Amino acid sequence: MAEVSLVLIDRLLAISRALAGHIDPGTAFRATAIEIGSLIPHDHMDLAVLSHDGRRHACYEAGFHTSWSELAQHPLPTEVSPIRSVLWGEVPYLLADDALSDERFHFATAIDGPIFAARLRSRIVVPLRARGGIIGALNISRHEVDCYTLADVAVAQQCADLIAPYIFALIQTEEARRAMLAESEARNRVELLRVGASQLTEGMERERRRMAMDLHDQTLADLARIARQLSALRGQGVARAAQLADLEHEVAGCLTELRHIVDDMRPSVLE
Numbered sequence: 240m241a242e243v244s245l246v247l248i249d250r251l252l253a254i255s256r257a258l259a260g261h262i263d264p265g266t267a268f269r270a271t272a273i274e275i276g277s278l279i280p281h282d283h284m285d286l287a288v289l290s291h292d293g294r295r296h297a298c299y300e301a302g303f304h305t306s307w308s309e310l311a312q313h314p315l316p317t318e319v320s321p322i323r324s325v326l327w328g329e330v331p332y333l334l335a336d337d338a339l340s341d342e343r344f345h346f347a348t349a350i351d352g353p354i355f356a357a358r359l360r361s362r363i364v365v366p367l368r369a370r371g372g373i374i375g376a377l378n379i380s381r382h383e384v385d386c387y388t389l390a391d392v393a394v395a396q397q398c399a400d401l402i403a404p405y406i407f408a409l410i411q412t413e414e415a416r417r418a419m420l421a422e423s424e425a426r427n428r429v430e431l432l433r434v435g436a437s438q439l440t441e442g443m444e445r446e447r448r449r450m451a452m453d454l455h456d457q458t459l460a461d462l463a464r465i466a467r468q469l470s471a472l473r474g475q476g477v478a479r480a481a482q483l484a485d486l487e488h489e490v491a492g493c494l495t496e497l498r499h500i501v502d503d504m505r506p507s508v509l510e
Contacts, residue, residue, distance in 0.1 A: 264288065264409045265299040265311060268402070272301030275398050279391050281379045283359055286367075288375040288410060289317060289326060296320055296375070305353035321351045322364045325376045332392050333364035336385040361386035365396045369407035377402075461496070465489045 268286045275284065285300040285307060296317045298310040317326055321344040324330045335341040337360045344362075345351050353359065359380035367375040377399040381387075468482075468489070 264406055267406065267409055268299045269301045271398075271402055275379070275395075278394050278398065279363070279379055279387075280381070282382050283357060283380040285378045286375060286406070287320060287322060287326060287378065288367075288406070289373065290314060293317060293326075296326065303357070305357050307350070307353050315350065319348045319350050321345070321349045321354065322376050322378060325364050325366050326373060328366070328373050332366070332396065333362065334387060334389065334392050335362040336360075338362045338380070358382045360384045363387050363392055363395045365392060365399045367399050367403040367406065369403045374403060374407050374410070461489060461493050465493070 264286075272284050275281075281302075283300070283302055283305075285298055288297045288299070290296065294317060295314040296310065297314045298307040300308050317323055320326055322333060324343065325333055333343060335344070338344050338354050339358070339360055341362075344354060357380075359382070361381040361384055363377075363379045365377050366373045367377060377395060379387075379391075379395055468485075
């Protein structure tokens with residue numbers, strides 16, 4: 240018995256050493272899977288991790304991967320997890336002789352496809368605890384039926400208790416990093432909007448100045464000339480057809496020039 244305890248302690252220390260130096264929860268977990276395998280032989284191992292509010296869960300797999308790995312980037316509601324009873328603290332653990340037919344893993348909304356696809360028959364599920372609560376679960380599986388005992392459950396729980404604080408710290412760090420990146424991106428978007436608005440305002444001001452100069456230098460000068468011609472005609476008391484035709488031509492030219500100024504201004508302002 241003492242020899243077995245020494246072997247267990249030695250393996251647990253090896254698991255602790257395997258955790259050191261990793262900054263990503265998935266990488267840290269995969270580094271421990273080999274050492275855990277020396278205590279509990281397995282074909283598949285995964286780590287279900289709860290979000291800070293417990294409503295969603297992610298998944299990290301060691302060895303071959305199933306569709307559960309997608310949860311690392313796209314967490315799903317905890318209520319669809321096949322092991323939700325452990326994640327919710329309803330049961331202290333799950334020990335299955337054949338998970339393919341074990342109704343505890345299968346219900347209407349369960350994402351239990353990988354259990355069938357990967358033939359995960361014998362299963363141990365134990366909670367990960369940190370800061371007085373459940374933060375996830377360690378899941379160990381084999382293809383053969385009836386491989387695990389309560390003694391294996393006890394060893395799995397010791398492994399889970401060892402890695403849980405480290406995994407929790409890494410998850411908190413990762414969430415803080417993501418929040419910092421999101422805040423930085425938000426600040427960058429605000430700054431881009433501010434710069435864009437400033438550039439648009441400057442562009443509009445340039446267009447206003449250009450339009451004012453065009454109106455002053457050409458159109459207003461033309462209108463002033465037409466006004467003088469009209470004043471001269473009124474002084475004469477009569478206007479010949481040719482004179483009226485010239486005035487009509489001048490007014491039409493002013494209208495055309497105004498249209499050009501407006502057309503030239505609008506695309507730049509919209510841009």
